[in-house]
Amino acid sequence: MNMSLPIPKRMVFPSILLILLIVTPFAAPLITGDDPTAMAIPQRFAAPSFEHWLGQDEFGRDRLARILYGGQVSLTVAFVATTIAAVVGTLFGLIGAYFRGPFEFFTTRLADVVVCFPPILLALLVVTLFGPGAVTLIAVLSVLYFPAFARIAFAEALRVSALDFVEASRALGTPSRRIVLRTVLPNIAGPLSIQYSLTAAAAITIESGLSFLGLGVVPPAPSWGQMIRGARAFMNQEPLGILIPCIALTLTIYIINFFCDRLRDALDPKGAQGAKDAISQPVTTSQKAPDLPSDAVASVRDLRLVTGPASQSVDLIADVSLTLRANECTALVGESGSGKSLTSLALMGLLPDVIRQENGQLLLRSKSDGVVDLGKTTAQGLEKLRGNDIAMIFQEPMTSLNPVHKIGFQMVEAILAHRPMPKDQARNEAIELLELVGINEAARRFDGYPHELSGGMRQRVMIAMALSCQPKLLIADEPTTALDVTIQAEVIELLQRLQREYADGLGLLFISHNLGIVSEIADRVVVMYSGKIVEEGPTDVVLNAPKHPYTRALMGSMPAAHTDLHSSRNDRLAAISGTPPLPMARPSGCAFRDRCPMAIAACAEHIPSLDNVSDVHSVRCIRADEVVTA
Numbered sequence: 001m002n003m004s005l006p007i008p009k010r011m012v013f014p015s016i017l018l019i020l021l022i023v024t025p026f027a028a029p030l031i032t033g034d035d036p037t038a039m040a041i042p043q044r045f046a047a048p049s050f051e052h053w054l055g056q057d058e059f060g061r062d063r064l065a066r067i068l069y070g071g072q073v074s075l076t077v078a079f080v081a082t083t084i085a086a087v088v089g090t091l092f093g094l095i096g097a098y099f100r101g102p103f104e105f106f107t108t109r110l111a112d113v114v115v116c117f118p119p120i121l122l123a124l125l126v127v128t129l130f131g132p133g134a135v136t137l138i139a140v141l142s143v144l145y146f147p148a149f150a151r152i153a154f155a156e157a158l159r160v161s162a163l164d165f166v167e168a169s170r171a172l173g174t175p176s177r178r179i180v181l182r183t184v185l186p187n188i189a190g191p192l193s194i195q196y197s198l199t200a201a202a203a204i205t206i207e208s209g210l211s212f213l214g215l216g217v218v219p220p221a222p223s224w225g226q227m228i229r230g231a232r233a234f235m236n237q238e239p240l241g242i243l244i245p246c247i248a249l250t251l252t253i254y255i256i257n258f259f260c261d262r263l264r265d266a267l268d269p270k271g272a273q274g275a276k277d278a279i280s281q282p283v284t285t286s287q288k289a290p291d292l293p294s295d296a297v298a299s300v301r302d303l304r305l306v307t308g309p310a311s312q313s314v315d316l317i318a319d320v321s322l323t324l325r326a327n328e329c330t331a332l333v334g335e336s337g338s339g340k341s342l343t344s345l346a347l348m349g350l351l352p353d354v355i356r357q358e359n360g361q362l363l364l365r366s367k368s369d370g371v372v373d374l375g376k377t378t379a380q381g382l383e384k385l386r387g388n389d390i391a392m393i394f395q396e397p398m399t400s401l402n403p404v405h406k407i408g409f410q411m412v413e414a415i416l417a418h419r420p421m422p423k424d425q426a427r428n429e430a431i432e433l434l435e436l437v438g439i440n441e442a443a444r445r446f447d448g449y450p451h452e453l454s455g456g457m458r459q460r461v462m463i464a465m466a467l468s469c470q471p472k473l474l475i476a477d478e479p480t481t482a483l484d485v486t487i488q489a490e491v492i493e494l495l496q497r498l499q500r501e502y503a504d505g506l507g508l509l510f511i512s513h514n515l516g517i518v519s520e521i522a523d524r525v526v527v528m529y530s531g532k533i534v535e536e537g538p539t540d541v542v543l544n545a546p547k548h549p550y551t552r553a554l555m556g557s558m559p560a561a562h563t564d565l566h567s568s569r570n571d572r573l574a575a576i577s578g579t580p581p582l583p584m585a586r587p588s589g590c591a592f593r594d595r596c597p598m599a600i601a602a603c604a605e606h607i608p609s610l611d612n613v614s615d616v617h618s619v620r621c622i623r624a625d626e627v628v629t630a
């Protein structure tokens with residue numbers, strides 16, 4: 001029977017701990033029969049015994065009873081006050097950030113006023129209104145802590161409100177209240193949950209301080225703060241008295257932090273979450289020392305990446321093998337979701353840790369360590385390799401550079417991260433690199449900020465940074481998609497020139513949707529579909545005589561590059577019908593068969609193998625020989 005838990009697996013243990021933390025103090029009458037306020041002066045400071053497991057305090061009161069009953073007060077105060085502060089503060093922040101104008105003024109200024117007020121004065125004000133006791137504590141702490149939530153919610157909601165999906169919701173006519181609660185709130189829940197854990201923990205500790213001033217729990221009623229205060233005077237004589245409530249406090253704070261930390265991860269659907277981490281170790285390991293052909297800078301062999309629990313894991317990528325050679329540009333092409341980015345992220349050791357490498361090797365020729373298998377390299381080892389032996393440039397030059405640091409500062413940082421040298425020398429190298437990538441007035445640009453450059457210039461700076469440590473392999477993930485056509489051509493020309501002039505021979509892995517650009521820059525083309533390579537070979541062979549119906553369909557959907565294909569359709573572009581299958585819903589046999597104009601019954605029987613159709617060209621299709629004539 002397949003019983004699935006209503007909460008994520010990673011939340012089970014912290015949830016059990018939190019429930020135990022909350023339930024145990026309230027189960028006090030079942031655990032101990034002692035009255036937490038009953039004094040027995042002759043037994044003061046009695047050591048732990050069978051009757052009194054944690055001993056007795058300075059008035060002979062049972063410490064276990066006081067810890068448990070005191071926990072009721074401390075936890076109630078902390079959770080109720082934090083929850084009130086979180087709800088009120090978050091609402092203030094959301095309303096201010098989403099509706100702006102007078103709402104922003106009222107909510108942010110009110111929070112600012114509270115922050116400016118000295119906490120003790122505020123406490124005195126509230127105590128004169130309500131009188132001392134647990135209710136007073138809750139009121140004081142709620143007022144003290146709501147501005148922190150309001151400020152975080154405000155800042156995060158401002159950030160999220162500017163993102164495209166919120167704009168898209170507005171464009172769809174979704175009511176504001178729904179956007180705020182259903183779209184913005186879930187996206188700011190991570191930082192808020194962290195703030196909750198910090199505040200709940202701080203509220204427990206502050207309870208002792210306020211009780212000390214007579215503004216909180218009134219003696220002889222137990223609370224952890226009262227216990228610490230009472231035991232402080234006898235700390236040298238009886239350290240156990242102060243140790244026990246301190247341990248209770250520490251454990252409580254730890255459990256709350258642990259729970260909220262995991263909650264933050266669980267709320268982030270990107271995995272554990274969002275965190276890019278070292279890839280997991282492959283299950284099958286080769287005993288042989290890794291080896292590479294002499295002209296290869298990196299090689300992916302039989303790579304299989306999966307996600308999901310071991311019992312129901314889903315293949316995102318399987319049977320992917322490619323060799324990246326020095327002085328050669330390999331283009332990875334395919335529709336969105338075909339597995340191009342995961343292949344390159346695996347090579348960088350930057351897979352999100354919800355994705356596991358189940359099989360295969362990721363070999364890289366390192367300048368210092370020879371051939372290394374990235375799948376077996378530690379996180380520190382990967383850090384050493386990234387930037388130094390393998391570098392990456394991204395699609396979005398606008399966001400890849402840090403806007404608050406000068407270009408020169410960022411370049412010098414990149415150089416010094418792997419090559420210790422005097423700062424002046426790093427500066428000179430950075431300026432030389434800027435000149436190399438065609439930036440005019442390099443010395444002046446060195447002291448400029450990213451916003452002072454155009455998109456094409458920024459991409460040039462990114463390329464200069466990527467090459468600053470002379471890596472063997474450069475991965476370019478759609479580096480020209482965000483640029484306009486003339487700038488695209490310049491960047492492509494730059495990459496080609498750099499590759500030609502590179503002293504050690506640079507391997508370039510170029511990821512793109514654009515077959516026109518691929519035909520310009522690539523020596524080899526690797527076509528991916530639904531996590532598998534479906535065709536591979538020299539660029540002119542694959543693009544001029546594609547053997548896989550998918551490659552042919554991609555070519556057919558591309559404007560003007562291959563007129564021979566278009567002329568047969570009166571120059572009309574052909575869309576590929578349907579969409580690629582999700583990894584968990586691939587059809588049996590060939591994953592492309594549902595969209596393939598040439599599919600026959602046999603295509604459903606088994607997954608075709610990647611077979612050679614010539615010495616340099618391989619295709620994964622049982623009808624490959626018929627494609628051109630079809």
Ligand SMILES: Nc1ncnc2c1ncn2[C@@H]1O[C@H](COP(=O)(O)OP(=O)(O)OP(=O)(O)O)[C@@H](O)[C@H]1O
Nearest residue numbers: 270307316335336337338339340341342343352583
């Ligand atoms: N963090 C993740 N968790 C689960 N599945 C993921 C994750 N990242 C990617 N995938 C899945 O892995 C498959 C390959 O994704 P990948 O991002 O490599 O595609 P791509 O070809 O690079 O697409 P694009 O061109 O849009 O970047 C897709 O089915 C995608 O849904």
